[in-house]
Amino acid sequence: MNFETILGSVDFLEYLRGKKATFLLSASVTKTCEIPNISQAGIPGKLFLTPTLDAEFLCLKEVRSLEDIAQTPKGVPTPALITRAVHELKPFSNIEILDLGLDVKPKIDYFKTHSFDIEPSLRIDDGAKIDAMAVFQAGVFFASNYEISDDYIILAESVPSGTTSANASAKALGYSCDSYFSSSFKNNPSDIKNKTIEGALKRIKPDDDVFTKLSNVSDNMLIFNAGFILGSTSKDLKVILAGGTQMATVLLLVNSILESMQGEINSSNIALCTTKWISEDENSNIKALLEQLSFPINAYASDFDFTESAHPALKLYDQGEAKEGVGCGAALCYAAINSIDKTELTKKIESFLG
Numbered sequence: 139m140n141f142e143t144i145l146g147s148v149d150f151l152e153y154l155r156g157k158k159a160t161f162l163l164s165a166s167v168t169k170t171c172e173i174p175n176i177s178q179a180g181i182p183g184k185l186f187l188t189p190t191l192d193a194e195f196l197c198l199k200e201v202r203s204l205e206d207i208a209q210t211p212k213g214v215p216t217p218a219l220i221t222r223a224v225h226e227l228k229p230f231s232n233i234e235i236l237d238l239g240l241d242v243k244p245k246i247d248y249f250k251t252h253s254f255d256i257e258p259s260l261r262i263d264d265g266a267k268i269d270a271m272a273v274f275q276a277g278v279f280f281a282s283n284y285e286i287s288d289d290y291i292i293l294a295e296s297v298p299s300g301t302t303s304a305n306a307s308a309k310a311l312g313y314s315c316d317s318y319f320s321s322s323f324k325n326n327p328s329d330i331k332n333k334t335i336e337g338a339l340k341r342i343k344p345d346d347d348v349f350t351k352l353s354n355v356s357d358n359m360l361i362f363n364a365g366f367i368l369g370s371t372s373k374d375l376k377v378i379l380a381g382g383t384q385m386a387t388v389l390l391l392v393n394s395i396l397e398s399m400q401g402e403i404n405s406s407n408i409a410l411c412t413t414k415w416i417s418e419d420e421n422s423n424i425k426a427l428l429e430q431l432s433f434p435i436n437a438y439a440s441d442f443d444f445t446e447s448a449h450p451a452l453k454l455y456d457q458g459e460a461k462e463g464v465g466c467g468a469a470l471c472y473a474a475i476n477s478i479d480k481t482e483l484t485k486k487i488e489s490f491l492g
Contacts, residue, residue, distance in 0.1 A: 146436030155475040157289035165189035166238035167258035171299035179298040189296035193244040202245035217466035223486040263337030270352040277365020290376035294465025303357040304387035320422035364391035380468030382416035409436040412467035440470030
């Protein structure tokens with residue numbers, strides 16, 4: 139197993155080889171997921187459960203808020219399986235959950251769940267109704283006061299329909315992003331997404347500031363993690379944003395907030411890690427999103443795939459039916475720099491499916 143460098147240099151990730159990581163999962167619900175057929179990140183009609191189930195499986199190797207793991211209508215299992223498999227072969231020092239607006243709280247003991255009294259955000263085409271400044275400040279405060287004994291943080295996400303709110307956020311902030319965003323579907327339901335995004339952008343006024351725009355069209359995970367990134371720089375924390383185009387949007391939010399405040403950031407301790415399925419996706423362009431940042435960023439993609447698996451559900455990943463989530467791209471890069479064997483990892487993932 140290895141990784142490729144999308145942007146920046148190989149130095150950052152190589153420096154972390156063999157070092158210890160804390161894994162933080164930002165779990166959140168945007169009611170945008172209730173729009174029919176907008177996402178397949180879970181069970182139709184129960185997408186609000188996806189981040190809850192992901193948190194449970196990541197921590198416990200079982201789900202407790204439903205009978206079985208979340209999978210798409212086509213049978214693609216959650217990428218939480220990949221992240222959990224990596225954890226079993228080379229454990230993260232710590233796993234913690236950030237509750238950024240969940241409908242159902244994970245049924246987890248012992249594992250730390252941080253609550254910020256944040257409610258799930260509403261549909262972006264009806265107005266997300268987020269207090270973006272408050273959520274952002276919560277992220278800044280949390281990172282500024284967060285203590286770890288490990289070498290770096292892997293900051294992941296689970297937000298069904300999150301690519302739609304991310305796309306809307308990027309557009310609202312003026313970035314070029316047509317056809318740049320990935321989807322949980324092989325065939326991106328662009329008509330549904332575009333209609334939703336257009337409805338959201340109608341709420342934006344020309345003189346709205348950054349936080350007013352985000353309050354209307356964004357989601358809690360994006361805003362909180364933008365605050366977390368800025369807060370982390372005050373403590374010299376090394377942070378890997380674990381995800382694809384949603385985590386790229388977190389950096390775009392950071393970029394716009396800094397520009398609005400005429401601020402700067404030392405981004406040398408920040409990187410983004412994603413999957414091969416994102417970096418090679420013909421229907422999105424994460425590199426083009428990251429190249430619009432005013433600051434340099436290191437970005438990497440794992441080369442892991444399921445060529446060594448015969449399991450039909452896992453083969454769907456290689457066919458484009460799922461691409462990222464629950465930090466699996468960063469977990470796979472972590473596996474690469476900790477000498478986890480591809481065959482061993484594949485067998486571990488398969489073992490979860492029976």
